[in-house]
Amino acid sequence: MSDTPSSPRPKLPKPQLPGVLKGLGVTLRTAKETMFPDGLLRPPAPSRGAATVQYPHEKEEPAPRARGVITLVEDNCTACMLCARECPDWCIYIEAHKTLAPPRREGGKPRQVNALDRFDIDYSLCMYCGICVEVCPFEALFWSPEYEYSEPRIADLLHDKERLGEWFETVPDFEALEAGSEVKVKKVPR
Amino acid sequence: MSAAVLGIELAYWQSTLIRVVAGLVAVLLLTGGVVYLYLFKFVSFMQSRLGPMEAGPYGSLQLLAEVGKWLQKEDIHTEDSDRLVFGLAPAVVLSSTFLMFVVIPAGPDLVIANLGTGVYYVLAVSALSVLGILMAGWASANKYALMGALRAGGQLIAYELPMVLAVLGVVIMAGSLNLQDIVAAQAGGEIFGFSGIGNPYVLTQFVAFAVFMIAVQAELTQTPFDMPIAESELVAGYQVEYSGIRFLVYFISEFATAVAFAAVASTLFLGGWALPTSWGLSAGVMNVVGPLVVATKAVLLVGVVFWVRFSFPRFREDQLQKLAWKVLIPIALANILVTAVFKVAF
Numbered sequence: 001m002s003d004t005p006s007s008p009r010p011k012l013p014k015p016q017l018p019g020v021l022k023g024l025g026v027t028l029r030t031a032k033e034t035m036f037p038d039g040l041l042r043p044p045a046p047s048r049g050a051a052t053v054q055y056p057h058e059k060e061e062p063a064p065r066a067r068g069v070i071t072l073v074e075d076n077c078t079a080c081m082l083c084a085r086e087c088p089d090w091c092i093y094i095e096a097h098k099t100l101a102p103p104r105r106e107g108g109k110p111r112q113v114n115a116l117d118r119f120d121i122d123y124s125l126c127m128y129c130g131i132c133v134e135v136c137p138f139e140a141l142f143w144s145p146e147y148e149y150s151e152p153r154i155a156d157l158l159h160d161k162e163r164l165g166e167w168f169e170t171v172p173d174f175e176a177l178e179a180g181s182e183v184k185v186k187k188v189p190r
Numbered sequence: 191m192s193a194a195v196l197g198i199e200l201a202y203w204q205s206t207l208i209r210v211v212a213g214l215v216a217v218l219l220l221t222g223g224v225v226y227l228y229l230f231k232f233v234s235f236m237q238s239r240l241g242p243m244e245a246g247p248y249g250s251l252q253l254l255a256e257v258g259k260w261l262q263k264e265d266i267h268t269e270d271s272d273r274l275v276f277g278l279a280p281a282v283v284l285s286s287t288f289l290m291f292v293v294i295p296a297g298p299d300l301v302i303a304n305l306g307t308g309v310y311y312v313l314a315v316s317a318l319s320v321l322g323i324l325m326a327g328w329a330s331a332n333k334y335a336l337m338g339a340l341r342a343g344g345q346l347i348a349y350e351l352p353m354v355l356a357v358l359g360v361v362i363m364a365g366s367l368n369l370q371d372i373v374a375a376q377a378g379g380e381i382f383g384f385s386g387i388g389n390p391y392v393l394t395q396f397v398a399f400a401v402f403m404i405a406v407q408a409e410l411t412q413t414p415f416d417m418p419i420a421e422s423e424l425v426a427g428y429q430v431e432y433s434g435i436r437f438l439v440y441f442i443s444e445f446a447t448a449v450a451f452a453a454v455a456s457t458l459f460l461g462g463w464a465l466p467t468s469w470g471l472s473a474g475v476m477n478v479v480g481p482l483v484v485a486t487k488a489v490l491l492v493g494v495v496f497w498v499r500f501s502f503p504r505f506r507e508d509q510l511q512k513l514a515w516k517v518l519i520p521i522a523l524a525n526i527l528v529t530a531v532f533k534v535a536f
Contacts (some may be wrong), residue, residue: 022502024498026501027234027497030235031232031235031236034238046240050239050240051239052238052239053242132436
C-alpha cells in the first residue's frame with residue numbers, strides 16, 4: 001500500500017437503490033406515463049401518451065430533407081451515365097439517342113443533345129444512398145420526402161422517367177446556406 | 191365440485207365432463223386475458239407504444255387473429271426429425287401445464303381434485319414439461335434446438351430445487367400438503383397474535399415468496415432466465431422447428447403455465463380464494479366469489495412476472511446456474527431452518 005496514513009479516506013459512495021429495482025422503476029414509470037399522460041387521477045389516454053403514431057390513420061410529417069424517393073428533371077438530364085455508373089446497386093437504367101435541338105439564338109446552329117429514351121430507377125434494388133443525386137452534375141436528380149409508394153407486385157417498383165418526374169413537385173426548396181457557399185449549392189430548378 | 195355446488199346428484203362421467211370443460215374454459219380465458227393484458231398492452235405501454243389496436247376495440251381480438259393465422263399454417267418438420275416424438279413434445283408440455291390446474295382450489299368446493307398431497311403433485315407435474323422440451327430438442331434434428339433443450343433441462347432442474355425448498359417453508363407453517371388446508375391455515379392464521387387479516391404467508395414467509403417467484407420466472411423461461419430460447423444465439427432454442435398449430439400449443443402452454451404458477455403462488459402465499467377477512471360470507475357465496483379472488487391474485491402475479499420479463503436483459507448461462515445453486519438454494523434452506531425454529535418456538 002503506497003497510501004500514507006495521513007491521506008484522506010476515499011469517500012464511500014452513497015447507498016443507492018439496487019439497479020434491479022431501478023430498472024423495474026423505469027419500465028413502470030414509462031408505462032404510467034404512456035397510460036396516464038395527464039397524471040394518475042385523470043382518465044387514461046394512451047393514444048396521447050405513446051411516443052408512436054398509428055400509421056395509416058395518422059401520419060408523421062417527414063423531415064424536409066428526408067430521403068423518401070428520387071425524382072428526375074428530365075430536361076436537365078444529358079444521359080451522361082454518371083449516376084448509373086456510380087450506383088452501388090446498379091438500379092438505374094438509362095438509354096438515350098442523339099438528336100438535334102433547335103438553336104439557342106436566332107441564326108445559330110442546331111445543338112446536338114442526348115434525348116432520353118429510358119430512365120428507370122428500380123426501387124426494389126435502390127438502397128437510398130443518394131450517390132446518384134450527389135454525383136449528378138446537371139441538377140437532374142433530387143430527393144423528395146415522399147415515401148408512400150409501396151406496391152403489391154415487386155416489378156411495379158421500377159419507376160420510369162414519367163413516374164420519376166411526377167415526384168418533382170414534392171421536392172421542397174432547399175434552405176439557403178451560409179454566405180459564400182452558394183456557388184456550390186444545388187438549386188431546385190423552378 | 192359440481193355436485194356440491196349444484197346440489198344435484200351427477201354420474202361420475204357427468205361431473206368429470208363438467209370439471210374438464212369448466213377447467214379448460216377457465217384456463218383458456220385466463221390465459222387469453224393475460225396475453226392481451228400483459229403481452230400486448232402492458233408491455234407496449236412500458237415501451238411507450240400502443241400495441242395492437244386494429245383487431246376489435248383496442249385490439250382485444252388480436253389473439254384470435256393470431257390463433258387463426260397459426261391454424262392455417264403448413265405443418266412442417268425437418269427431414270431427419272423423429273416425427274412421432276416431434277409431434278408428441280408439444281402435447282407433453284401442454285398436458286403438464288393443464289395438469290397443474292387440477293389441484294388449484296378456487297373455492298371451498300371448487301377444486302377439480304382435492305389431493306392430500308396437492309403441493310407435491312403441482313411441483314411434480316410442473317417438472318414434466320422438461321421432458322417435453324428435451325423431446326422437442328432431440329426430435330427436431332437441429333443443433334440449435336438441441337442446445338436450447340439441454341439448456342432448458344439444466345435450468346429447469348436447477349430451479350426446481352429452490353422452488354421446492356421455498357414451498358417447504360409454507361408447508362411447515364401450514365402443517366399440510368393439501369392446498370385447501372393451506373388456504374384455510376392462511377385465512378384462520380394469526381401473525382404474532384394479530385388475526386385481523388389472517389396470515390397470508392407472503393407476510394411471514396416473504397423470503398420463501400421471493401425465492402419462489404424468482405424460481406417461477408426461471409421455470410417459465412421468461413426473460414432474465416430465457417437462455418434456452420435466447421434468440422440472439424439459438425434462434426429460438428427448442429422451438430426452432432415448430433410452426434403453425436404446434437407452435438400455438440407451445441405459446442398457449444407458456445402463458446397458461448405462467449397463470450398456473452401464479453395461481454399456485456397466490457394459493458400458497460396470498461391466501462388463495464379466501465378474502466383477507468371472512469366478511470361473514472357462507473361457503474356457497476365463496477364458491478362464486480372465490481374464483482374471482484384467486485383469479486385476480488393470479489393475474490396480478492402474472493403481471494409481476496411480465497413486468498420483470500420486459501425490464502431486464504438476459505443472464506449468462508453461468509450466472510444463471512450460479513444464482514440457483516449458490517444464492518437461492520442456500521437462502522431457501524436457511525428459510526426452512528428459521529421457519530422450523532419459529533414453528534417450534536411459538
